[in-house]
């Protein structure tokens with residue numbers, strides 16, 4: 752079985768959003784109290800809990816570059832929640848999402864269409880490991896399937 756790790760958003764972007772409250776589109780970062788499910792933090796890869804405050808920002812994804820580059824709306828904790836890498840398992844932000852998509856990219860950042868799949872977050876680990884065994888795959892971005900928001904980048908461990 753192919754081992755993997757799930758990466759958070761980079762610390763510099765998280766720190767910048769918290770400090771400036773300006774997102775990568777030049778817009779104001781939105782501040783939202785957690786009032787239910789649906790606040791996946793891209794720094795600590797956990798869901799926001801009631802009583803916590805989240806930021807919502809447009810973030811320029813670092814990968815892929817090229818024609819498949821895209822920005823994404825992202826939530827992150829307003830406080831410094833300590834960015835975390837999840838080793839060889841999917842984070843809560845993926846497993847508790849009812850419908851996610853796996854987007855696979857090669858070393859040049861080109862999308863590998865035939866591997867793309869939409870499935871329940873808690874059913875994604877097996878299909879993800881199978882696809883990571885494909886030598887064409889350099890990394891995988893996991894997105895929410897409905898709004899298309901980036902959740903994490905997966906690399907082989």
Ligand SMILES: [Zn+2]
Pocket residue numbers: 792793794795796797827828832833
């Ligand atoms: Zn967090």
